[in-house]
Amino acid sequence: MLVSGILAVSENNVIGSENDLPWRLSNDLKWFKKNTLNKPMIMGRKTFQSLPGLLPNRTHIVLTRDPSFSAENVVIAHTVSEALTLAESDATAKSQDEIMIIGGGEIYKLFGDQIGRFYITRVHTSVDGDTYFEPLDDDHWSQSFSAKNEASAKDQFNHTFCIYERLSEN
Ligand SMILES: NC(=O)c1ccc[n+]([C@@H]2O[C@H](COP(=O)([O-])OP(=O)(O)OC[C@H]3O[C@@H](n4cnc5c(N)ncnc54)[C@H](OP(=O)(O)O)[C@@H]3O)[C@@H](O)[C@H]2O)c1
Secondary structure, eight states: OEEEEEEEEETTOEEEBTTBOSSOBHHHHHHHHHHHTTSOEEEEHHHHHHSSSOOTTSOEEEEOSOTTOOOTTOEEESSHHHHHHHHHHHHHHTTOOEEEEOOOHHHHHHTTTTOOEEEEEEESSOOOOSEEOOOOOTTTEEEEEEEEEOOBTTBSSOEEEEEEEEOOOO
16 A cells, blocks of 8 residues: 655745645645545544535545544544555555655654655745755665746736655665
């Protein structure tokens, strides 16, 4: 089962500000939907609470240390391995072969070793923020896809969709 991370990041490595995204990119929301639809999504409790609501046709697995945390129509996990086991069962039941790690900053770090693919939207601007994504190490990742997109009425900044695959170690 492939475990993939998906995120958008600015040129100064910012992914979030005040528990929100620091930009408005309608095109990126479509890219996110296309790449997560029908797949289980693992997220941190803060990212879950930043969503406008449940995203249709995707199981939401929310990681929290709080034993009393609950939310409607959401699967709760308290450890990385529990989240992955729940996600794998969900993916298998839906004939999917990919688990999506959708953030935020703490969760990308937590699943760093398990992630074999990253869908990264490069947002071509520098912004203020409080949540960061550490750049991938070129020695361990190879870019397999890149598509440039211009800013528009619905997309605040130029941005590039990229996919990276982890290089096998030998
Ligand atoms: N640009 C992007 O693509 C993107 C994507 C996603 C999110 N974001 C942004 O990122 C920011 C949120 O990221 P964040 O780093 O602050 O928070 P986060 O990673 O979304 O969630 C952190 C929470 O996850 C839980 N957690 C962390 N480690 C855990 C562990 N080992 N075991 C169990 N639970 C654990 C804890 O929840 P409890 O406190 O409940 O215990 C912790 O407070 C927001 O600004 C959001 O908009 C950006």
